[in-house]
Amino acid sequence: MKIVKSKADLKAALQSYRSGQAKIGFIPTMGALHEGHISLIKNAKQNADTTVCSIFVNPTQFNDPKDFEHYPVTIEQDITMLTDASCDILFLPSVTEMYPEGIVSLESYDLGYVETVLDGAARPGHFQGVAQVMSRLLDAVQADNLYMGQKDYQQCMVVKQLLSLREDDTMIHFVPTMREPDGLAMSSRNRRLTEGQRALAGLLYQCLVSVEAQNGTKAFDIVKKECLDLLEHKGFRPDYVTLADADTLEILEDYSPSRNMIALIAAFIGDIRLIDNLPLKK
Numbered sequence: 001m002k003i004v005k006s007k008a009d010l011k012a013a014l015q016s017y018r019s020g021q022a023k024i025g026f027i028p029t030m031g032a033l034h035e036g037h038i039s040l041i042k043n044a045k046q047n048a049d050t051t052v053c054s055i056f057v058n059p060t061q062f063n064d065p066k067d068f069e070h071y072p073v074t075i076e077q078d079i080t081m082l083t084d085a086s087c088d089i090l091f092l093p094s095v096t097e098m099y100p101e102g103i104v105s106l107e108s109y110d111l112g113y114v115e116t117v118l119d120g121a122a123r124p125g126h127f128q129g130v131a132q133v134m135s136r137l138l139d140a141v142q143a144d145n146l147y148m149g150q151k152d153y154q155q156c157m158v159v160k161q162l163l164s165l166r167e168d169d170t171m172i173h174f175v176p177t178m179r180e181p182d183g184l185a186m187s188s189r190n191r192r193l194t195e196g197q198r199a200l201a202g203l204l205y206q207c208l209v210s211v212e213a214q215n216g217t218k219a220f221d222i223v224k225k226e227c228l229d230l231l232e233h234k235g236f237r238p239d240y241v242t243l244a245d246a247d248t249l250e251i252l253e254d255y256s257p258s259r260n261m262i263a264l265i266a267a268f269i270g271d272i273r274l275i276d277n278l279p280l281k282k
């Protein structure tokens with residue numbers, strides 16, 4: 001695997017690949033890699049793409065400075081995992097490389113409705129930060145395919161909107177969520193959980209499963225209250241348990257069988273905020 005740290009070196013490294021048949025598949029990450037990230041690489045490989053993974057902990061998308069400060073960094077282990085997954089290129093830029101103009105007074109994007117709800121409401125500025133870094137990364141990689149995890153469903157929708165704003169024909173692929181045996185969605189932030197917190201964290205997925213299981217038998221506001229009560233009882237600080245239209249992210253007051261529905265959840269356990277979601281079967 002070739003490791004490059006500057007946009008110029010990335011461009012040079014990609015030159016030989018671009019002249020060939022293979023498409024460029026891009027997997028942006030913030031590192032502290034796990035099997036969820038590797039499944040994105042595998043998806044790109046299955047499409048016979050030349051794979052470019054980036055690792056960059058983007059300062060502009062952290063609305064909480066403590067979260068940024070404590071974000072896990074495991075670069076040596078990440079390199080081993082990417083090499084084992086036969087990733088072709090790792091782009092490992094510095095903050096100055098990505099933001100030569102500094103990180104204040106950056107451009108803003110009209111991301112519309114998808115930025116205003118759920119994590120957009122709970123984490124002001126977060127999706128602008130995502131758009132700022134993604135725009136720079138997309139310029140640098142010029143990928144044919146972009147692979148993103150459904151685990152961050154709203155982020156997928158935001159990036160889809162960004163691609164449309166940019167009139168960028170990079171094809172976005174939403175990759176299903178990889179889970180631990182107890183259902184907990186794999187996440188870099190899981191490394192920060194204490195043993196006790198980790199033992200409880202599977203409850204988020206259980207709530208999503210119960211939202212799905214009770215579709216058609218109970219009103220959603222009752223199911224929602226049961227989930228919130230259970231989470232609070234176990235010591236979580238829930239942000240939301242929500243049902244939304246999976247195509248638009250419009251918040252649904254109740255189960256709507258005619259729509260594609262998705263259940264979404266966010267909750268703090270200690271100072272760690274975990275998110276997850278589950279598209280409901282039709």
Ligand code: AMP
Pocket residue numbers: 028029030031035036037039040147148149150151152175176177178179185186187188
């Ligand atoms: P992150 O490093 O958290 O910014 O994530 C980088 C990419 O990996 C994003 O597209 C995430 O949605 C995706 N990802 C994170 N966790 C998972 C998971 N458990 N399963 C699949 N993809 C994931």
